[in-house]
Amino acid sequence: MVVVLIGYMGSGKSSIGRRLSKKLDFDLIDLDDFIEEKENASVKEIFESKGEIYFRKKETEYLKQLLETDKNLILSLGGGTPCFGNNMDIILSNKYAKSIYLKSSIPKLAKKLIKKKAKRPLIAHIQTEDALAEFIGKHIFERMPFYNRAEYVVNTDDKSKDKITKEVMKLL
Template sequence: MIVVLMGYMGSGKSTIGKELATLLNYSFLDLDDYISEKENASISKVFETKGEIYFRKKETEYLKEVIESSENLVLALGGGTPCYGNNMAILTNNQNIASFYLKLSIPNLAKRLFTEREKRPLISHLKSEEDLLEFIGKHIFERVQFYNKAHFTITTDNKTKQDIFEEILMQLI
């Protein structure tokens, strides 16, 4: 079984994923980390030097590679992964995959991301929380149709990690 976590940046995919993997006694993999390792460059460097089209093609290639060679894995996707190519079809048509959309409200995403925007190339140029709110709102509007195709949606606002783990585990039974 592969448990796939998707959602907007800052929604907790990696944080929840690592602990969930430990609970399930599964391996954990962050797709962005895997891509960085394979490309010998950070995601922002790949975008900068080779462009987004190259990155998105590689992202799909590596996603397939991970899925085909893995079992008992918790996989955290990049925020944009579900939105490109046939990535959602790859995820939803595989009976060995349970996909979860970790849904956090836009105001809570903005609060969480504002302090760490320097580490996130997509939002590092935004100077105010209002600009960040607007950016996230537009982005989620474009992406939500893909996120909503996940097998399950877990709304994470005002929930503890334990609450989120329990919700995910209930769906896996």
């Protein structure tokens, strides 16, 4: 089984993925980290040197490769992965994949991400929490049709990581 975690940056894909990996004894792969390893370059460097189209093609290629594994796996996607090409169709058509959208509200994401913006190139330039909330809102509005196609939706607002992890495990 491949448990595919989908959601906006800051929604908990990495932290919940780590907890699920330990509790279920599944390998954990972050798709962006996997791409960086395979391409010997950071996502930022790939975008700068080869462009977004190249990155998105590689993203789809590696997504397919990981979904074809015969191992039990937690796969944490980049926030934009479900929104490009036919990536959601690829995920949903795989009989061994379970897609879970970790849904967080815009205010909760803004409050969390404003503290970590320096580590996130996409939002590093945004100065205030209000401006960040506006940015996130526009992004989520565009991405929602893709995120909502996931088989399961788990609302993360005002829940502990343990509670979210337990909710996800019940769905499997």
